[in-house]
Amino acid sequence: MQDVTMLVYLLMGFMILGSLVAIETADLLSSVICVGAVGFALGVLDLVLCAPEVALTLGVVEVLTLVVLIRMVRTRRDTYHATSHDTLAIGLVTGGLAVVLTLACVFALGGLPAFGQPKMLMAMPYLENGLARNSMTNYVASILLDFRVYDTLGACAVIFAGVTGAYAVLRKKGKRT
Amino acid sequence: MKTPPGMSVIVRTTTRVVSGFILIFGCYVLASGHSGPGGGFAFGVIVALALLLVLLAFGREAAKKFIHRRIVALAAGSSVLALLVIGLLGYLGTPEAPGGSFFLQFLPQGKPFQTLSGGTALLADLAVGVMLAALIFGVLTSLSLFHGRQRPDTSEPVEEVAPNHVDVPKEE
Amino acid sequence: MNGVFGIDVNNLLPLFVAIPLGVAFLMPMAAKLRRERLLDVVALLAALSLFALAVMLMRVASGSTVYWVGNWKPPIPGICLVSDGLSRLMLLVVNVVAFLITIYAAEYMKRYTGIGLFYSLFFSMIAGMNGVVLAGDFFNLYVFIEVASLSSYVLVAFGIEAEQLEASFKYLVLGSISTLVVLTGVVLLYSLTGTLNMAQVGREMGRIAAAGAGAKAPYLALGLFMAGFALKAAMVPFHAWLPDAHPAAPAPVSAMLSGVLIKAIGVYALVRITFNVFGPSIGAAWVLMTLGTISMVVGVFLAVGQWDLKRLLAYHSISQMGYVVLAFGVGAEVLANHGPVAVASLAVFGGLFHMMNHAAFKSLLFLTSGAIEYATGTRQLKELGGLAKLMPVTSSCCRIASLSIAGVPPFSGFWSKLVIIIAVVQAGHVVLGTIAVIVSFMTLVSFVKVQRYVLGGEPSEKTAGAREVPAGMAIPMVTLSAVCLVLGVVVFLYPPFTDSVIGPARDVVVRGLEYIGGPGPMGKP
């Protein structure tokens, strides 16, 4: 068990470092590539934590995201000022986030169940009885497509609205003349 | 006419071979989704990526011949409507739940470990997959064909609706 | 009891989501037929059917009922939709306003391209709001919040002008922070209790608190929820997006955003979670009261200095939402201190009533500002003038709405503000009551300015050619004016209305943790 925990820490550390590099680096293309690496690290983490279904989906979505972002950055010229002038705002944000994080660590996070011992109040009855109702042995798929299909409908509505919205934003003209 | 923009012969040949394999892999992912990792979400994105590969390798004109925008819109709209209809068909009810309800499993289920287990779930999976493939391919074409201000008029992401009703003059 | 024509109304709850989603999915395909009138007709029919459903639900249903989607009921609890007084009231508000705005939009949006896309996004937004209001499950709540907000981001940029794109991007960034913060809260609660069902989460948390271990963990989740929903409701430290986003949008969208969206996915969710899931607590009450008071004051001060009509209205939205949140905060404080329930009920009643009124008069104000912009091409106060003679219908509607928001008797806004102020004073917060009165006075000053510059005086060069808007836009405005007038009168002169419409909602909020929406026995743990 110990090795899984260590691996998880390593991957998380890599992800935090990678995101910091992605955010602070001056070149937009390297920054996009870094965030891609972070995404794939999350995929590996999913594999380690027994979520192959999620890892697969995340992987393909990650490829898609990278294609879109690289295309966006590569085809557009931009002069990026690496140093930002708004030091007060940045200080406030950083300070505020640090305070919230510390407070969360000190007071709240200790109350969560320990890593590796989830309370499965809603999931356990489904694991026990789901197979009898829909005969699907992949529980993640059966939750997505039968048990909580209403959420999936919502997700479809989100992506439909997103794509419709992207079309609407990329229209040639907004108003008729 | 200019030659359609695309990539080198090597890329095109590779694409010709590879895109078929990617599509088959996508279908495998969909089919195995009920008893192993996979399913509609992954299928949709994989198929969209394969189509995007064709688009990038052969250029815009060839891709337009390959897939019409209208078909993409129709596929996306009808498949997502199909998901909603599957939900509404749940109102038909079953012997166990005669009143029926939204998204009720109204089809007979198969046996575990078969591709056709799950009743409505397979249909829902298919609908989600086709919808994602069409939507993502559609939006990727729009995003990658949008050139920005260098050539603001070459792109036409959305077909303009015919201006039948511009009878209200805009006061200046 | 719950039936009509032999159908159980409870069974029709998913239609509130299914109908608008169906329209949203259909519209981009239907747009290819190139018949815009057809799109208008479909949209109007759908909005009308939603309106009828909401009214029917309000008339027929009673008590609290739970609908299990896909028949996944306990012992395998799936997603549930909850119909109780509060959600029925919100459904009524959302769908009535949405119906009237659809009529308006059919005429107004003729100036824009891509009507099919507009209707698709507009109905996604309605579906999202209905979904949020009905949700009895945390993750479902998150998904529908995302449906509603994503559509609203894009609708803000629908005219694709530079300012609109910028406002929309800002709104998208802040809105995404808020939804992600809410999602983190959901995940923490899921980890803590092992369930997503709202009522069950409430009970499990009571059990955890009784056991004593990890009693602080829920507060982190509550804090995340309050920050997230306060951002959606544009309470003052989190309000930066609203004064950009609401004015930038096309008029029907502004009316929808200010009129119902900030209520359905902001205030409603805030109230549902603080009262019905976590139970009213002193800490939450003080946060709500502080947010409400600051928003009330800052919003109105920023509004007074504005010369852009829609921006002015947007700042007033912040201020008026401040009243609503203050009322709920006072209610929560009284309940948490085990004070007199009558005072808490009065405060909550005031909050709900003001929310209803605000939905009516603020959407009316945005519709009239849209009509003014439609006719004159500008919304700068200094460039307008003399519209009282040129556009009599729009002007009268604007007058009624202004008097109502400024709290002039006998219009509806006066009564709801009065109730809130009485409740605040009865709860012992005389200072807050005084502030509320002063803010109300400032609102009056601000709207006197609007009346003077827009309607009074002589026509300016921009307004000289203005003429009355088409009937399609005038009818919804007149209807909303009538609602503003009637609501003020009917609530006090016709008690059955109060008892059947606002009363059940008030009871749901005041009863707090006795929220019915999940498996097993209800009540305090």
Next chain:
Amino acid sequence: MLVYVLCLALMAVGIYAMVAKKNVVKIIIGLMVTEYAVNMLLVVIGWRTGGVPPILPESSGGATTRFLAHAVDPLAQALIMTSIIVSLAVLLVSVALAIRIHQKYGTFDITEIRKLKG
């Protein structure tokens, strides 16, 4: 408990980028990082010590006792799948807006994109 702290830290990094950075691309990257953080938190809370994937293996022949004792939380994973799709939608919209903004202003730098007052 350290795992939760690391998740929240990653989230803080993302929110920091979204609020403090002055470049549209960086803001979008911050959005992605925040979404990763939430997904990571979800997969972490669903893990069970000695867990197996929530897919009943065919070799089990339908016997579920051992599977039930070890399967990691499938519900959490289903939630991640939904949230991945939702994030993808948000990303597509933000990229479309960014492209259009770049077309109007010629830059991704929001200090130069300031037509609105506040």
